[in-house]
Amino acid sequence: MIISLIAAMSEDRVIGRAGKLPWSIPADLARFKSITMGHALLMGRKTFESIGHPLPGRTTVVLSRTLAEVEGCLVARSLTEAISTAQDFEEVFVCGGEALFSEALPFCQRIYLTVVHGSYPGDVHFPEIPESFLELQREERPDTRPPLSYLVFERVERIEPGADAEELRQKGAEAMRRELYFLARRCFELSLALEPDADAGSDLAFCLAKSGGDPQAALQLAEESLASQPTNTHCLLNLAKIEIFLGDKEMGLATLRKGVQFGGGQEFLAELARVGVRVPPPIKSLPRNHLLNKYLGIMLHRIGVR
Template sequence: MIISTIAAMSDNRVIGADGRLPWNIPSDLTRFRSITMGHAVIMGRKTYESIGQPLVGRRNIVLTRRGSQIEGCEIARNLHAAIAAAEGEEEVFICGGGEVFEEALPLCQRVYLTIVHGNYQGDVLFPELPAGFVELHREEFPDTTPPSSFVVMEKVERVEAGVDAQQLRRKGREALNRQLFFLARRCFEQAQTLEENPETASDLAFSLIKSGGEARQAREMAEKALWQEPKNIRIILNTGRVLILSGDKSKGLDTLRKGVKAGGGPEFLAELARCGTRKLQPIKSLPRSHPLNRYLGLMLHRMNLK
């Protein structure tokens, strides 16, 4: 399970003022919702009170040393109990506030951080990141009010200058195994600039789509790699996964079945079992990963209707 922090801070590190966010950027709240939807979120009691209700479509775990029941939330008496409660989830999000970030950051592998440009007055600050976090993804939003940036950082040993393509591929594979998709993407991108290789291109395609990159680009990259090396089991697996994630489920499943015939092992069967038994998303015109589908799916599942 990946333990992630998600936060928004100003240039002078302010995250809260008088129990509230000091700004209102709807597009940032939408991104927060879509990143955390369907996952477990951990927050301090004061942050919960500032929101005033459980975050819909997510498992809400509220930290309090003395508070009792909160309807729609699980209560945890310390951070380790909160993380243990989320065990089994793919990713758990530490959502604040300042006191919780301070304690949790050393345990986190990934940080999603919105930087709100400007200096704000406030009473809660975002702590300094522990050593070892590397920025792997950045988007600029000059048109939000105020302007903002969105960065994703992962805790990694730095990708050293001077490493060769083989070392970068190995590091990328390790990152993929640990589901550190931004790091994997960066390693594979660097490896490809040093020495092009179809298998690395397909690893890059998979890490690209898993890290929120453009689905069409990932698909083209994966399909080109498969065309170059049609019998390569790893490329077949990556291509099947990328096709499914980009919305072409039937072609993806077909590719995975061909992989099984070509000698693909348990990873193919697990992927087929996972996708093959999944029912259609509630709103078929929207992708499965759309927040609305994730939320409705979760609700139907909880009501034993899906």
């Protein structure tokens, strides 16, 4: 599970005034919605009261020591309790207010921060971001009123200047394993600038898809990486995962089956099982429940080839 903070602050770090947001910015609310949809939100009681209702499509955990229950939400008495309540979610978003942001910062891996350009009077502030967080994405939106910057930080070891392509690929793979997709993207981009590599290209494509990048660009990059090495099972697996992630399950399954043909092993079978497809029986000409298939299947599974 990834714990993320999501906030909008002014250039003076103001996040609220008299129990409300100091601004009304539909573009930022839409971004908040698209980033948090389907996940869990942790928020202080006053933040919840300022919104007034649970947000659709998300599980809201309200932190409070005074309220016993809140309709449509879960209630937690502490941050630890709130995190354990939401432990089954892939990403949990701490949405404020001030004290909760500060309390959650040491536990969080990612920060989505909107900087609202301009100065606003206020009574609650966003904490200073520790140096252990690296800014990995910045999108300037001078067209909105007021102008905004969308920033994403992840808690990371610094990327050493002078790191070679192999070191960067390893760092990217480690970040990917920890689901730090923005950091992984940065590492793979830097490694690819030094040296082309089909695996790194396809890993970059996967991280792009998982971190809200342009889905078509992710798919195209995964296809290009595979085209440079058409039997590369790592590229096939990433392409399949992207296709499934982007909603094209049939295409993803076809790619997974191709990967199995080219010798892809457990990872392909695990992905097939994850999307709900059963592995074909060992002897396809016999029914799945035939004794030979049953015992051969168990044996092959035990020796790790099925």
